[in-house]
Amino acid sequence: MNIFENKKQTFLNVMYEYQYVFEIKKCCGYTEWITVYKDDSLEQLYKNVFIQFKTYNENKIRLFLINQNNEKIELENSNISLREYIRKNPELFQPIYPIPCWIVYQIYLDDGSCHSDHSTETINCNIHNECV
Secondary structure: OOHHHHHHHHHHHHHHHHEEEEEEEOOOOOEEEEEEEOOOEHHHHHHHHHHHHOOOOHHHOEEEEEOOOOOEEEOOOOOOEHHHHHHHOHHHOOOOOOOOOOOEEEEEEEOOOOOOOOOOOOOOOOOOHHHO
């Protein structure tokens, strides 16, 4: 491995120790990873999503988890730390990739409009009630 690859791997390993990795999923099926420091708040998670997805109105975005019963659970936009929230709600935070992959949690993003293509049956919007 060259110096760059060594530094990159060290960075990724250290980053993973201090940050959670979330796969943000829109109703159209598009996904993107984002990271947030473990001791940051849910409010910071919302800010990071707003910055990364460049949504048009920060106050309109909503983040959801889907529980084991396929019910939407909205993540509150508050100053509760992510670490604390995840510890209190382990049933909502199941890794989406198998071991030995990194732990990545999936969160659904509602940016105010439905992006699902209702002309196909392959995409099912499980964020917007009116689309299901």
